[in-house]
């Protein structure tokens with residue numbers, strides 16, 4: 075006799091979605107919660123940057139579908155990302171528990187995970203993003219940067235060229251996707267020195283050309299070490315740069331005291347808690 079309390083249901087199971095981060099370094103960054111989402115899913119879609127990491131994922135789940143083959147030279151990445159969203163949503167709508175696994179953090183500089191979660195929720199499905207260890211987290215650790223010390227701005231490099239943005243040179247500046255800076259077609263995986271020269275010209279409004287910039291690549295395999303190259307800003311166009319590197323500009327100017335605000339704070343400090351002058 076069946077003694078469980080819930081009655082058997084003939085309703086088809088509702089699909090659901092989780093997008094989780096695999097972290098940056100194989101084997102050491104996957105959180106227990108992310109692993110749990112992977113193990114509980116019916117189907118996995120993998121947007122990973124490294125084939126070895128994908129093999130590792132395949133050991134955790136029998137149905138891992140790679141999203142990598144949808145990238146193609148000359149094809150807009152936006153078209154690829156929309157295909158990813160369509161593939162994932164088709165399985166959610168079919169009633170599956172779907173898990174999208176992305177390298178790093180699934181919500182950092184990643185269009186498709188945000189979009190597919192938004193869409194799934196709009197259609198009434200349960201959808202969740204599980205954070206992961208990002209290249210951002212790794213660079214703070216590997217380069218000894220505390221973003222709280224001077225502040226830290228993050229930009230997608232091309233945005234500095236195609237929009238008017240305000241840079242604060244008293245803070246750290248972290249530039250993502252410099253390897254393909256200036257690519258408006260979204261169909262290239264790399265742009266050349268001429269494009270990086272445009273970036274340098276923009277940056278030179280706020281930084282001296284001799285300012286030292288860091289080109290950082292965090293380890294993706296446990297046998298690797300983080301790589302940091304230091305070059306003068308003027309030389310950024312002339313060094314090879316790949317899609318797995320992030321460029322960091324340390325502050326170029328000292329923090330400037332805001333004397334007017336200090337005076338206001340002084341005045342407040344001189345008033346006791348009853349509101350009376352001390």
Ligand SMILES: C[S@@+](CC[C@H](N)C(=O)[O-])C[C@H]1O[C@@H](n2cnc3c(N)ncnc32)[C@H](O)[C@@H]1O
Nearest residue numbers: 178179182183208209250251291292318319320
């Ligand atoms: C599409 S974004 C993906 C970021 C990823 N979601 C994360 O959480 O780190 C790709 C950019 O991440 C940065 N990146 C990717 N792999 C990296 C690595 N191993 N070390 C440093 N930066 C990396 C580069 O700036 C690259 O252009």
